[in-house]
Every structure is written in structure tokens, then in C-alpha cells.
Amino acid sequence: MQPKGYGSLSRSPSTHLSPTMIAAKRHQASSLSDGSGSLDSGILNERILLLVFECMKWDLHTLCVTASVNRKLRAIAKRLLWRELCVYRAPRMLAALTTGGANARYGGGWHALAKLMFFCCGCQSSRNFGVSRPTPGHFTMASRFSKTSGRSFLTKKCRGDLLFVSDPCEHPLGEAEDDLGIYRGVFQGFMRSRTRDCLIRRRVEFEERVRCPYCGARVWSMTAARLVPKSAARRLGSHEGRLEYFVCVNGHLHGTCWLLPLSSDEEDGGGTNKEREESDEDDDPEDDDLDDDDYGDEFCHHNRTV
Numbered sequence: 309m310q311p312k313g314y315g316s317l318s319r320s321p322s323t324h325l326s327p328t329m330i331a332a333k334r335h336q337a338s339s340l341s342d343g344s345g346s347l348d349s350g351i352l353n354e355r356i357l358l359l360v361f362e363c364m365k366w367d368l369h370t371l372c373v374t375a376s377v378n379r380k381l382r383a384i385a386k387r388l389l390w391r392e393l394c395v396y397r398a399p400r401m402l403a404a405l406t407t408g409g410a411n412a413r414y415g416g417g418w419h420a421l422a423k424l425m426f427f428c429c430g431c432q433s434s435r436n437f438g439v440s441r442p443t444p445g446h447f448t449m450a451s452r453f454s455k456t457s458g459r460s461f462l463t464k465k466c467r468g469d470l471l472f473v474s475d476p477c478e479h480p481l482g483e484a485e486d487d488l489g490i491y492r493g494v495f496q497g498f499m500r501s502r503t504r505d506c507l508i509r510r511r512v513e514f515e516e517r518v519r520c521p522y523c524g525a526r527v528w529s530m531t532a533a534r535l536v537p538k539s540a541a542r543r544l545g546s547h548e549g550r551l552e553y554f555v556c557v558n559g560h561l562h563g564t565c566w567l568l569p570l571s572s573d574e575e576d577g578g579g580t581n582k583e584r585e586e587s588d589e590d591d592d593p594e595d596d597d598l599d600d601d602d603y604g605d606e607f608c609h610h611n612r613t614v
Contacts, residue, residue: 354384358392366396368426368447375419390418398425401453401472405496415498416523416558424560425451428477428490429521431564436531437552439564443479443488445521451475458493460543461553461561463535466503470496471561476544478567486566489544491553492522498559507533507555520556527554530563541565 357374364370371393375385391414395402406414414421430445451474458471476489495501512533514526530536531552541548546565553563 354388357384357389361389361392366393368393386417386419390422393422394418394425398453404455404470405472405494407496416520416525416556416560420520420523420558420560421494424492424494424522425453427522429492429562431479431488431490434515434518434529434552436529437564439488440481440485443481443490448477453493457543460537460539461493462503463506463537466501466506466535469501469503471503472496473543473561476565476567486569489546489551489565489567491544491563491565493561495555495559495561498555498557501559503535503555504559506535515554518554520554520558520560521562522560523556523558525556525558525560527556529554 361367361371371385371389375382375389426447428446428448431439431443433439433442453472453474455470455472457473457475459467461471461473462469471493473493474491476491479488479490481488495503498504507528510533512528515529515532518527518529519525520527529552536551536553538548540553541551544551544565545568547568551563551565553561555561
């Protein structure tokens with residue numbers, strides 16, 4: 309039964325809505341239902357968000373949760389917050405990658421670069437590198453990206469490129485196997501790089517079954533392209549031919565290797581003179597360590613398999 313006055317009100321000419329008004333009301337209702345709203349205040353205000361995360365020292369876990377609340381916050385994080393996280397955690401590396409212009413767009417998006425900085429992508433068997441079982445990805449408690457290490461991954465013809473590569477994340481697989489090393493890196497200006505020119509000139513095919521774990525783009529196998537220098541194995545602490553890495557069209561690098569077992573001297577922190585010299589070379593003032601005592605508890609708590 310209709311409420312009193314409902315019938316006469318529905319027939320009143322003054323209450324007829326135009327198609328434009330109906331569309332506007334539907335848009336308003338949908339905005340309220342997805343939590344985005346129309347007011348640029350509170351948590352949806354970008355300036356307030358920046359202040360909040362600055363006070364929290366750009367806590368990674370909180371940023372991940374914030375980006376998953378709704379579409380508007382996800383868009384703000386994708387356009388602004390991930391970039392600010394990268395700048396805060398690795399200012400020197402970001403200055404080099406963007407040639408000082410941190411406000412510029414970055415290939416693959418800032419969210420992909422942030423993921424590369426803080427996430428070990430794990431490992432599955434590929435056509436040139438086999439493992440007994442897949443290794444799942446996880447957040448890293450600390451990462452160190454070095455352009456000195458990056459030079460070891462470039463052939464002589466490509467030494468003019470700028471590449472940052474992380475130290476390998478070590479994954480023990482048991483006494484019967486060597487430890488697995490998983491590493492990642494990123495090129496500066498990959499579209500104009502000599503490495504990309506070499507891949508194009510050699511007409512290297514994209515890998516059919518592998519995608520970039522950070523941006524989802526197609527990748528080249530540097531092993532298949534024969535662009536893996538001997539210095540890469542030495543830098544990683546692996547044997548030649550026991551590693552593989554991929555580079556995607558956006559310049560993200562990810563790879564795996566079998567790590568050589570440490571001798572007793574190396575376990576005690578000694579090492580040879582040559583190893584100590586190479587370690588000294590790594591201490592480049594432009595390198596960035598992505599670890600922070602203020603983040604220790606948070607990263608420790610969330611260093612789980614995802």
C-alpha cells in the first residue's frame with residue numbers, strides 16, 4: 309500500500325526530473341556507494357595524505373592497505389603516493405633514474421618501481437634455469453641497489469647505460485642444493501639505452517612464458533640474447549652459466565643464480581684481498597640502502613610469503 313500523498317506527488321508536473329538530473333543523481337549515488345564521495349576533504353585530500361605518510365615515514369604496509377581501500381585512493385597512490393615513497397626511501401637512486409626530475413612519468417609506473425624496490429619476486433623454472441620447486445615472492449626486510457653492481461651486468465658495448473642492481477636475496481633450498489640467489493634491477497632511460505638497441509638489432513624474441521613480475525610487460529632473456537657478461541657471475545658470487553636474468557620493455561630486470569657456498573674464511577668475515585677491494589668499490593655514494601631501523605619491526609612482521 310502506498311503512503312498517503314504518494315500517488316498525487318508522483319503525478320505532479322513540478323517533480324518530473326530531466327534526463328540530466330537523473331544521470332547526476334545516479335552518479336552521486338554510485339560515488340557514495342563506492343566510498344569515494346565528492347568532497348575533497350579528510351583522507352581523500354592529497355595534501356593531508358602526504359602529511360600523514362610523512363609523519364609515518366612512508367610506512368610500506370600502511371600504503372599498501374590505503375591503496376586497496378577504493379578506486380580513488382588507488383588512483384591517488386598510483387599517481388602520487390608510490391612516487392613519494394620511492395623518493396623518500398631512495399633519493400639518490402631516484403635522482404639518477406629520473407635525471408633529477410622526480411615529477412616525470414616513469415616507465416611501467418611508480419607502483420611498479422616501488423614494488424621492485426621492496427619485493428623479491430621469487431623464482432620458477434625457465435628454459436635456461438631450472439629449480440626443483442618454485443620459490444614464492446616476499447617483501448624484503450632490507451635491499452641495497454648499486455650502480456657499481458649494475459655495471460657488471462652490462463657488456464662492453466653497453467657500458468654507457470646506467471643500471472642499478474640489488475644484492476641477491478638468498479634462499480636456502482636444503483643441504484642437497486646450493487642456495488638460490490634472486491636479484492632485481494632497473495635501467496635509467498631504457499628506451500634510449502644501448503642494451504635495448506642490442507636486443508632490437510639482434511632481433512631477440514620475447515619470452516613466451518615469462519612476464520615482468522613488477523609491471524607485467526613482456527621480457528627478453530639476456531641469456532638467450534647472449535648478453536650476459538662473465539662479470540655478472542663474479543659479482544653475484546656464482547659460476548658462469550649458472551644464472552639467468554630478464555629485462556622487460558620498461559627496463560625492469562629480474563633474475564636468478566646458484567650461489568657458491570662460502571668458505572670458512574668468508575663466513576668469518578675475512579675474504580681475500582681482491583674480494584675486499586671489490587667490496588670497497590661497491591661503497592658508491594650514489595648507491596641507496598633501502599633499509600631503516602624505523603622500519604625494522606614493520607618489515608619483520610610483514611616479511612611473509614605473498
